[in-house]
Amino acid sequence: MDRIHLWGLLVVGIILLFFSLRTPPIKDKILVFLLKAYFSSFFGVIVVEAKLLEYPVRFLGKYFEASILFEYFLYPTVCVYFYQTSYHSRLPGIIVQCALYAGVLTVVEVFYEKYTDLIEYHRWTWMYSFLTIFVLSFSVRMLMKLIHRWGQATG
16 A cells, blocks of 8 residues: 555656646756755755664665655655745745745655654654754755845856
8 A cells, every 4th residue: 555655646746746847947946856856865864874764665665765756756846836936935935935835744744654654753753854844945945046146146
């Protein structure tokens, strides 16, 4: 049953990514996706190697201890939507939206931790997930803001 969840999440992720890339600025969205995948994989490896949590059922489990589906695909895809919805927002709006996105992702993670074998907390809690997702999402959003400023200053 857990493998069916993984395949379902993959299909949902593909559909969401397809729809997110249908509107400009596509290069910004691709950059957000790649930055988020890079940062989340870096921290994901640390968390898994420190045995704070584990992913008993995962894609390519023979080769990866971390959840490549979440870290390299689903989370970056959700962050593209966060970037898209907060594109014209000021700092307070960005913070609120970031908290909402982090909250929804955390609730989904807690559901999967409780009812499936896709994730298992050891010395990890939902609060760590929320804070990590919030900080990483906010950091990439602010990095994109800086990139836009640098681009305007030089272009």
